[in-house]
Amino acid sequence: MIARWQVLGCAALMALAPVPVAAQSVSPALSAVQQMIEADKAAEAEKLARAMLEAAEKREGAKSLAAADARLPLAVALFALGRGAEAVTLLGEQVALTEAAAGRDSAKAIEAREAHFAAMVSLASQYERAGNLIEAEPLLEAVVAGYSQGRPGGDRDLLNLRGRLASNIKDQGRPTEAEPIMSRTLELLEEHLGPDDIDTLSGMNNMGRILEAQFRQEDAFSYYKRAHELGAARYGPDNPDVLVFGHGLSSLTGCRWLR
DSSP states (O other), X not given: OOOHHHHHHHHHHHHTOXXXXXXXXXXXXXXXXXXXXXXXXXXXXXXXXXXXXXXHHHHHOTTSHHHHHTHHHHHHHHHHTTOHHHHHHHHHHHHHHHHHHHOTTSHHHHHHHXXXXXXXXXXXXXXXXXXXXXXXXXXXXXXXXXXXXXXXXXXXXXXXXXXXXXXXXXXXXXXXXXXXXXXXXXXXXXXXXXXXXXXXXXXXXXXXXXXXXXXXXXXXXXXXXXXXXXXXXXXXXXXXXXXXXXXXXXXXXXXXXXX
16 A cells, blocks of 8 residues: 555655646656556556656657656656655656756756655655654755755745754754754744744744753743744634644743743
8 A cells, every 4th residue: 555655745746747848748647657556556657657768768869858757757656656765866867857958947947856856855754754864854955955046035835944954953963053044044934924924933933942952941932932922813822833832832831940
């Protein structure tokens, strides 16, 4: 059976699938692969996708756009089989081939990079669920760097990934390294999304956790308190996220460091 994270990874790639020049050849392949995965036939989907890739390389050339596009269905099949690292490598090849054939600033190259980023985020999620934070860190760093080059500074996904990277580093036992990343992220969240946006409040809460991990309870308390107060005012005290913010606050209330 296919695990939920594998299905989500496939869905992310399908949603970001580039529109190929030869749509009649690649789009049916994507559809066929997805249908086979949904029918719990991912191994057969991989065989089909590999055959499609070989056919594209023979027909158009190994460095053609068709060969680049044909890598996406295979990557989707590999994710379904739990082989996300192979899928990420394959999509990296797709990016390089597409940029060489169509130009780095072409729509196809941008779409290929987005699919590659989606794959790296999905793989990082897999690693984090398995407790492999070290393996997830470079993937998150790569996506943050890529988003920083191609998206505006206030992009929500970019800012959330920056915060996720900071949390990853903190959870590895390196909160002092995580602090400047989260601090700058929080500045950008407040600037672009506003001080009481739910993602900004989550950033405040994460900053509190990073500071608490450094035994800076008073500093952590101030972030927990602000996140909870702003969240309760905008979203209500019973909002699930606001309740999470309140947990950090209550855990330090009455702490001897705050007396």
